[in-house]
Amino acid sequence: MISVSRLLRDKPETGDHVRYSGKSNPYPLVLVFNVTRNCNLRCVHCYSNSGTRSYQDLPLDTWLRAVRQAADMGVKHILLSGGEPLMRRDLHLIAKEAHDYGIRVELSTNGTMITEERISEIKNYIDYVGVSLDGPKEIHDKVRGVEGAFERALEGLKVAKKFGLKTGLRMTLTRLNYAHVDEVFRIMKENDIDRICFYHLAYAGRADASLDIPNSERLKVVEKIADYAKNTDFEVLTADNPVDGILLYKMTRSPTVYELLKRNGGNKSGERIADVSPEGIIYPDQFTPIPIGIIENLKEPWDKPHPLVAKLRDRKKYVKCSSCPFFEVCNGGLRARAYAVTGDFWERDPSCYLDEIQKKYG
Numbered sequence: 572m573i574s575v576s577r578l579l580r581d582k583p584e585t586g587d588h589v590r591y592s593g594k595s596n597p598y599p600l601v602l603v604f605n606v607t608r609n610c611n612l613r614c615v616h617c618y619s620n621s622g623t624r625s626y627q628d629l630p631l632d633t634w635l636r637a638v639r640q641a642a643d644m645g646v647k648h649i650l651l652s653g654g655e656p657l658m659r660r661d662l663h664l665i666a667k668e669a670h671d672y673g674i675r676v677e678l679s680t681n682g683t684m685i686t687e688e689r690i691s692e693i694k695n696y697i698d699y700v701g702v703s704l705d706g707p708k709e710i711h712d713k714v715r716g717v718e719g720a721f722e723r724a725l726e727g728l729k730v731a732k733k734f735g736l737k738t739g740l741r742m743t744l745t746r747l748n749y750a751h752v753d754e755v756f757r758i759m760k761e762n763d764i765d766r767i768c769f770y771h772l773a774y775a776g777r778a779d780a781s782l783d784i785p786n787s788e789r790l791k792v793v794e795k796i797a798d799y800a801k802n803t804d805f806e807v808l809t810a811d812n813p814v815d816g817i818l819l820y821k822m823t824r825s826p827t828v829y830e831l832l833k834r835n836g837g838n839k840s841g842e843r844i845a846d847v848s849p850e851g852i853i854y855p856d857q858f859t860p861i862p863i864g865i866i867e868n869l870k871e872p873w874d875k876p877h878p879l880v881a882k883l884r885d886r887k888k889y890v891k892c893s894s895c896p897f898f899e900v901c902n903g904g905l906r907a908r909a910y911a912v913t914g915d916f917w918e919r920d921p922s923c924y925l926d927e928i929q930k931k932y933g
């Protein structure tokens with residue numbers, strides 16, 4: 572994740588201690604807990620292929636034990652995701668356990684199930700509510716597969732704000748919505764939202780490469796996001812494509828920006844971040860379909876380590892673009908995309924737009 576506003580405005584942001592610590596840790600600092608596969612929407616780009624209402628979730632105790640193991644590993648952030656995490660009636664209990672162990676808890680939700688009752692029971696245990704929004708009403712409802720999803724998402728976000736929670740939008744860039752970034756920034760301003768994060772599409776679940784934007788357009792849209800980030804008060808981030816950092820460096824030529832990117836180190840799937848699926852399978856991130864462990868033994872993939880974790884820790888040896896001059900700030904992008912498109916986990920990330928950047932900025 573790259574904080575565009577942090578790099579362009581040089582203003583410290585929440586999460587800097589994880590993003591720019593420059594330290595390597597034996598275990599991930601961030602864990603995504605996909606606590607359910609149930610969801611009330613059916614989004615075209617859902618990475619976890621969620622959408623049913625009858626999936627049998629893992630019991631509460633399993634997740635509470637996972638939280639305790641995470642605390643023991645020194646995990647700093649747990650991201651509660653799904654499916655739609657609010658489909659679990661006991662979500663607040665998982666959040667409370669993490670909060671009580673001093674872990675920062677973030678909720679990643681489609682927003683449509685946020686009510687005063689649900690927020691009242693969880694608000695003391697979560698630090699941030701990220702609501703997915705994929706564009707203005709017509710676009711959002713089309714992407715989310717449900718009429719009225721846009722209004723309900725914004726309504727949910729307003730409820731979270733009313734209860735004093737820090738709120739943000741999450742927009743996944745696809746060919747269906749990338750032309751609507753201006754409208755999303757307008758929605759940010761009109762609703763006084765604290766933060767926005769733009770996700771590059773990862774090819775997993777129902778999302779495949781045919782839904783993505785060409786790299787020439789990727790360059791233009793990230794330039795636009797950067798221009799907005801310079802002139803807004805709220806935090807602006809991008810995720811799942813560390814090449815954005817190279818673009819910001821080329822736009823600014825700032826040694827400070829480069830130094831921060833170097834400390835961040837680019838993609839850290841399986842190292843700084845990992846994912847636990849609704850079935851309790853551990854993966855290097857939310858998108859890589861290669862299991863590395865099970866929830867009952869959260870530490871094992873890093874203690875042993877699992878062969879894929881060992882390779883990811885030493886990925887310069889394996890990633891095929893490792894001779895790139897920017898490898899130290901990118902780390903080869905998202906392996907899951909390379910794997911989805913080529914079947915080779917170590918191929919060049921197809922969303923790398925370094926060639927487009929160099930054509931324009933030298």
Ligand code: SF4
Nearest residue numbers: 892895901903904923
């Ligand atoms: S060639 Fe590889 S390391 Fe270089 S910017 Fe692209 S993905 Fe990153």
